[in-house]
Amino acid sequence: MIYRLRKIRIAGEIPPMQNTRNILETIQMIQQENLDIRTITMGISLLDCCAEDIGRSCDKIYEKITRLAEKLVVTGEAISKEYGIPIINKRIAVTPVAMLLASSGGDPIRYAKTLERAAQAVGVNFLGGYSALVHKGFAAGDEALIRSIPEALSVTEHVCSSVNIGSTKAGIHMDAVRLMGHIIKQAALLTQANNCMGAAKLVVFCNAPEDNPFMAGAFHGAGEPDCVINVGVSGPGVVRSALQKIPEGDLSDVADTVKKTAFKITRMGQLVATEAAKRLGVPFGIVDLSLAPTPAVGDSVAHILEEMGLESCGAYGTTAALALLNDAVKKGGTMASSHVGGLSGAFIPVTEDAGMVAAVRCGSLSLEKLEAMTAVCSVGLDMIVVPGDTSQEILAAILADEAAIGMVNNKTTAVRLIPAIGKGVGEELNFGGLLGAGPVMHVNTASPAKFIARGGRIPAPIHSLRN
Amino acid sequence: MRAVITVVGKDMVGILAAVSAACAEQNVNVAEVSQSILQDMFCMIMLVDVSACKMPLAAFSDYMRELGQKRALQIHVMHEDVFEAMHSI
Numbered sequence: 001m002i003y004r005l006r007k008i009r010i011a012g013e014i015p016p017m018q019n020t021r022n023i024l025e026t027i028q029m030i031q032q033e034n035l036d037i038r039t040i041t042m043g044i045s046l047l048d049c050c051a052e053d054i055g056r057s058c059d060k061i062y063e064k065i066t067r068l069a070e071k072l073v074v075t076g077e078a079i080s081k082e083y084g085i086p087i088i089n090k091r092i093a094v095t096p097v098a099m100l101l102a103s104s105g106g107d108p109i110r111y112a113k114t115l116e117r118a119a120q121a122v123g124v125n126f127l128g129g130y131s132a133l134v135h136k137g138f139a140a141g142d143e144a145l146i147r148s149i150p151e152a153l154s155v156t157e158h159v160c161s162s163v164n165i166g167s168t169k170a171g172i173h174m175d176a177v178r179l180m181g182h183i184i185k186q187a188a189l190l191t192q193a194n195n196c197m198g199a200a201k202l203v204v205f206c207n208a209p210e211d212n213p214f215m216a217g218a219f220h221g222a223g224e225p226d227c228v229i230n231v232g233v234s235g236p237g238v239v240r241s242a243l244q245k246i247p248e249g250d251l252s253d254v255a256d257t258v259k260k261t262a263f264k265i266t267r268m269g270q271l272v273a274t275e276a277a278k279r280l281g282v283p284f285g286i287v288d289l290s291l292a293p294t295p296a297v298g299d300s301v302a303h304i305l306e307e308m309g310l311e312s313c314g315a316y317g318t319t320a321a322l323a324l325l326n327d328a329v330k331k332g333g334t335m336a337s338s339h340v341g342g343l344s345g346a347f348i349p350v351t352e353d354a355g356m357v358a359a360v361r362c363g364s365l366s367l368e369k370l371e372a373m374t375a376v377c378s379v380g381l382d383m384i385v386v387p388g389d390t391s392q393e394i395l396a397a398i399l400a401d402e403a404a405i406g407m408v409n410n411k412t413t414a415v416r417l418i419p420a421i422g423k424g425v426g427e428e429l430n431f432g433g434l435l436g437a438g439p440v441m442h443v444n445t446a447s448p449a450k451f452i453a454r455g456g457r458i459p460a461p462i463h464s465l466r467n
Numbered sequence: 468m469r470a471v472i473t474v475v476g477k478d479m480v481g482i483l484a485a486v487s488a489a490c491a492e493q494n495v496n497v498a499e500v501s502q503s504i505l506q507d508m509f510c511m512i513m514l515v516d517v518s519a520c521k522m523p524l525a526a527f528s529d530y531m532r533e534l535g536q537k538r539a540l541q542i543h544v545m546h547e548d549v550f551e552a553m554h555s556i
Contacts, residue, residue, distance in 0.1 A: 020501055022554040023512055027473050027543060081525035084545030264553045271552040 033237035034299040035265065036086040037272050038292050040076050041213035042069050043220035043228040043285065046095040046129075054106030058114040061100075065092065065118040065127075068227050068282075073123040075279050079272055087272065088234075088434070092119065093218035094129035101141030108145045112152035112159050119158040126201075128218035130161040133208070136170040136457070146179060150186035153198035160216035166206035166403035168410050171460040174400065178452050180204050181396025188388070188419040195429050199418040200383065204399050206406030206413045211286050212342040217414050228285035229277040230342060233269035235261070236291050237298045239325075243307045254308055255328040262289065262332030270337045288342030289333030290378055291325075293353040295436035301325075301346050302355025302365075313355055314365030322346060323376035343412060345378020351418075351431065351438035352383050360439055367441050375405050380413035385429045385440045388421035395419065397448035400458075408461050469498065469547040470517045470524060472531060476540030478509040486513070486542070489534050493521045509540075514547070 029035040049060035073090045080087040097111045112130055119127040130152055132142040149161050163180055166172035187198035203217035210221020213230035220228075242261045246253055269287045277284035293301045302313035305321045326345045334340050348370065350356045359365035367384065374380045380402045386395075399415050406413030420429045420440050430437035474486055483502070490497055490513075499514040520527055528544040535542030 020512055023471060023473065023550055024510075026545075026550055026553055031541075031543075078523075078525050081528045082523075082546050083549050084528065084543055085549065267552040268549065271548060 029235075029238045029264075030085065033235075033241050034294070034296055035235045035238045035268070036088050037231060037269060038234040039089040039091050039213050039215075039232045040072070040087060040272070040276050041091040041093050041218055041230045041232065042072050042280070042282065043093045043211065043224055043230060044068055044095075045220055045224065045226045046097075046100060047222070050100045050103050052103060054104040054110055057100055057104045058110055061111070061114050062118050062121075065094070065115075066121050069122040069124065071280060075276060079275055079279070083272065083275075085268060085272060089125045090123075091213070091215060091218065092122070092124050092127045093213070093220045093230075094127065095220050095222070096129060096131035096133055098132035098139075098141045098145040099222070101145050102139060103141075105141075108148040109152055109155065112148070112156050115159050116156040124158065126160050126215040127158050128160040128162065128215050129220060130159050131163060131219045133164045134176045135164050135167045135173050135206075137173060138176070143179075146176070146183060149183050149202060150190045150198060153187050153201050154190040160201045160203075160218070162203040162205055162208065162217045162219060164205040164208040165399065166407050166458075167460075168207055168407050168464050169460055172206065172400060172403045172407055172458040174452070174457060175455045177400050177403065178393075178396050178455060180399055181392040181394075181452065184395050184417055185392045185419055188421050192421040195431050196418050196421055197431060200416065200431055200435055202416065204415045206403035207411060208414075209342050209412055213288050214290065214292065214343060216416065224285070225283055227282045229273060229280060229282050230285040230288065231269050231273035231276070232288040232290060232292065232342065233265050234292045234294070234299070235265040236293045236301045236304055238265060239291065240298070240300070240304045240307050243304065251308075251324060255324055258325060258328035259332035262329045263336045266333040266336035284339070286339045286341030287333070287337040289329055289337070289340055289344040290342065291329055291346045293347060293349065293356075294434055295352055295354055297354055300353045300355035301348055302353055302359055306355065312362060312364035313359040314369050318369065319372050319376055322348070322373050326377045343378045343414075347379055347382065348373055348377055349379075349383035349416070350441075351385065351429070351436040352434060353436070357436070357438045360441060367443060371401065371405070374402060374413055375409060378412065380406065381415045381417065383416050383418070383435065383438070385418045385420050385438050386443050387424050387440050388419050389424075390419050390443050391447070391449070393447065393449040393452045394443060394445065396452045400452070404458070407458075410463075468516070468518050468524070470515055471545050471547055471550060472513040472515055473543045473545075474509070474511040474513070474535070474540055476509055476535070476538070478504055478507050479538075482509055482538070482540065483511065485534065485538065486511070486531075489531065490515055493527060493530065494519050495527070
């Protein structure tokens with residue numbers, strides 16, 4: 001029985017304390033349900049670092065990043081302590097490097113090494129933006145940068161890379177898709193000794209957002225301000241435990257509960273974002289509402305779907321449950337933040353989600369089901385380990401399928417496939433940390449080689465003509 | 468600026484005294500206290516004013532956590548704005 005021994009109120013004008021239940025709920029979310037701010041990401045424009053000489057360009061990049069992000073990590077840690085909220089990652093996103101390479105020329109690896117040096121100097125967890133936007137074709141610098149990605153990811157530790165190969169407005173650039181099939185394979189080959197980690201730091205997008213704070217796909221778009229703070233929240237554990245309290249509720253109750261929980265989670269993200277922006281003297285950009293899982297027990301999106309009543313993630317009903325979850329997260333989160341952006345929805349990375357990994361191991365979750373799920377959630381085929389002997393044409397064809405889903409549905413799709421070199425179905429890759437571990441999944445080996453070899457562009461869909 | 472201190476642990480003599488003494492030592496004023504005991508678990512929530520605290524809030528948070536560790540208690544200090552943000556529109 002709970003009883004109060006004493007309740008003392010000092011007289012005066014001090015407003016009353018929040019009610020005890022609210023306070024305990026917040027503490028429980030943080031201590032037991034893994035609620036955290038996943039990332040504070042500083043977006044930095046490198047457009048003014050562009051010089052005709054690559055050496056000069058690199059010096060300016062290093063100077064600008066280390067100047068603007070000098071206090072990013074300490075500020076993040078101070079906010080984390082004062083507010084009592086864990087902030088897991090501090091990251092940087094920069095202008096797609098291909099834009100700088102266009103005017104400087106030279107060996108793009110020098111940019112990768114400069115970014116790595118800058119990332120280490122300021123102590124961030126990841127730095128994204130070794131990227132190219134080629135959804136309609138290759139401009140100067142684009143192809144050279146893309147071809148350097150495997151080496152860049154093998155000689156750096158913190159640099160992340162992304163390539164946008166399609167959009168609803170432009171269609172899908174199939175020459176780039178074909179090239180990316182090859183690049184993914186090479187990225188895995190060059191980092192074979194390190195669990196093929198190169199491929200885990202490379203994302204292929206359709207409709208890439210310019211303000212996404214999440215890695216590996218973060219970059220600082222050309223329309224963004226000089227410097228900006230974007231924040232990504234997390235909290236699958238909180239949503240799941242809220243649903244545990246309504247085992248008999250119908251799906252309207254489920255959606256309402258998710259909405260209310262997403263509101264609370266996002267309010268915390270908004271608070272941290274505005275505070276970080278204020279302290280760093282940088283404008284606040286957006287809060288990304290994504291439910292991002294981690295390999296930790298109790299921090300899984302798959303377990304939310306199972307809490308809704310599925311025996312295992314991947315069972316029929318999974319796509320419907322995910323559609324409900326994704327929509328309710330957005331509805332709750334939008335109200336809680338002044339500016340929403342990035343990917344904003346539910347993430348379904350396989351190796352980063354203990355429930356997804358379990359579902360793959362028990363045979364309930366297949367690559368085909370995951371593809372269907374990507375049509376209704378915020379990203380695409382994410383952190384999926386495929387057999388090391390998967391051909392580059394098949395990898396390219398998987399990219400094309402995902403890009404088609406993104407293009408037709410006006411949504412972002414991001415693909416992060418890791419060919420496990422030297423391993424087959426059922427064996428495991430273990431990346432450690434937030435990237436997790438997972439089994440190699442079965443891939444349909446019927447050949448799409450001729451289709452991929454055609455190249456060219458898939459035209460934009462009719463509903464891209466909205467003017 | 469105000470903060471919320473939560474203290475959870477096995478009930479024993481002197482918890483309230485130790486926590487409030489630590490606050491007083493750092494010039495932190497206790498504004499409100501709510502305390503309950505569930506079976507033998509002690510659970511206390513304190514609203515404190517940290518405007519005149521001798522150390523920055525981040526350091527005070529560490530200081531209180533260490534105090535908790537010495538006495539096998541979980542002591543958590545959070546800025547009051549977190550609760551305002553989460554539980555009010």
